[in-house]
Amino acid sequence: MSSPDTVRADIPRKKRVVIKVGTSSLTYANGKMNLRFMDHLARQISDLRNRGIQVILVTSGAIGIGFPELGFKEKLSLLPYKQASAAVGQGILMNIYEHLFREYGHVVGQLLFTKGDAVNSKRYLYMRGTLSALLELGAIPVINENDAVTADEIKIGDNDTLSAIVASIAEADLLIILSDIDGLYTADPRKDPKAELIHEVPEFSRDIFRIAGGAGTSQGTGGMYTKIQAAEICVHSGIDMIIAKGSLPDVILHIMDGDNIGTLFKGENVHPQLKKRDVIIGTAVKGKILVDGGCRKALLDKGSSLLAVGITGIEGSFEEGDTVSVYYGDEELARGITHYSSGDIEKIKGLHSGEMAKALGGEAPYDTVIHRDNLLVMR
Structure with a gap:
């Protein structure tokens, strides 16, 4: 050999x-x-x-x-x-x-x-x-x-x-x-x-x-x-x-x-972010998730997943597995594949992971709303 x-x-x-x-x-x-x-x-x-x-x-x-x-x-x-x-x-x-x-x-x-x-x-x-x-x-x-x-x-x-x-x-x-x-x-x-x-x-x-x-x-x-x-x-x-x-x-x-x-x-x-582009960018965006300033910083500066605690609201109707945009005010921060529907996010927004199950009325299948592996930061 x-x-x-x-x-x-x-x-x-x-x-x-x-x-x-x-x-x-x-x-x-x-x-x-x-x-x-x-x-x-x-x-x-x-x-x-x-x-x-x-x-x-x-x-x-x-x-x-x-x-x-x-x-x-x-x-x-x-x-x-x-x-x-x-x-x-x-x-x-x-x-x-x-x-x-x-x-x-x-x-x-x-x-x-x-x-x-x-x-x-x-x-x-x-x-x-x-x-x-x-x-x-x-x-x-x-x-x-x-x-x-x-x-x-x-x-x-x-x-x-x-x-x-x-x-x-x-x-x-x-x-x-x-x-x-x-x-x-x-x-x-x-x-x-x-x-x-x-x-x-x-x-x-x-x-x-x-x-x-x-x-x-x-x-x-x-x-x-x-x-x-x-x-x-x-x-x-x-x-x-x-x-x-x-x-x-x-x-x-x-x-x-x-x-x-x-x-x-x-x-x-x-770049690792580009590996996600074909799946995430190539899929129609079904809605928006709105986040606070602390979440913005975590996504842009720390490469974090999107957690429910940083979410302030949603726009549009979407299902688990759909591609959504993540916004801070008028600024699009990222796009990604959501683990939760718009209806479920309304229930868990602003909550810590340990509080999600009670709000959902059953076990929360994911700790993250969008995992960083399925999140494409837009800058």
Whole structure:
């Protein structure tokens, strides 16, 4: 294995990592599970967790694993059959992951994701909250697209893109895409023997798409092109991304040690506030929350969450999960995704966190009205 690379010297310091694994790595050509690989994967991820690194696993494989169980001999094209295969395969897949990770002393939690979870502010809020809670509690989130109930027109379509979206939502430091090739080459290595591996892409350019081909293996849906699409999302979100060959011994551990494996796409130097812009700014503002001077100072100078105690009033009618503006007088301070409806905020405005439950007539699900992770300061 190559020695640590100075370009990758910061990789061992990453604290939150998303790892994506494809169908071609998880299954054999006949659709049966590659248990040796899955055990190898679970052991490496468990070791990262033992180091204190938070890990999210984005997995393909449900359809590929399900179709031989239903008697099919080749990849399917009819949507209901694909969805039926996903329904069968997802249960089998999670059962194996749960067993393997438990053997290594770790708990997994399953999340099934659709495109709507990324573009709908309320579902984005729930998804982000669930991910954060699982990581905080020491579990390993295992994410797949919800193929069993998702029609093609509302699908993300491939788990390379899904993994990049998850990395962005989770504000991960690194995305590792494990593939059946070593990384990005100057040309298709299956066709051009002179093709050379590109170890680093310091600055993303759309010219990179020119050297990416179509779909990959008969089991998977993604080729190099979808991995470049994932890299574009990550880079613009300030997240590093590495494409590497999943079958290499201890490949994840070597990557996290800073070894020069695969292709590294360097994330841009993005201010954390800008990572929230697409979801918050791109969503229609449904109302206003008015705050006092102390709250203004906390939001602008301390990067605080919006608490009920600093709220003086509201304008408009909105629901939990809607995007709202935060105003001090005529000055727009921020925009964010609210945990509470306008009706509930009327009940809790000006109150400390410990007083909210009584005002609501039941347990307050959140201490904050808008958490700082879902708040975009407008200056």
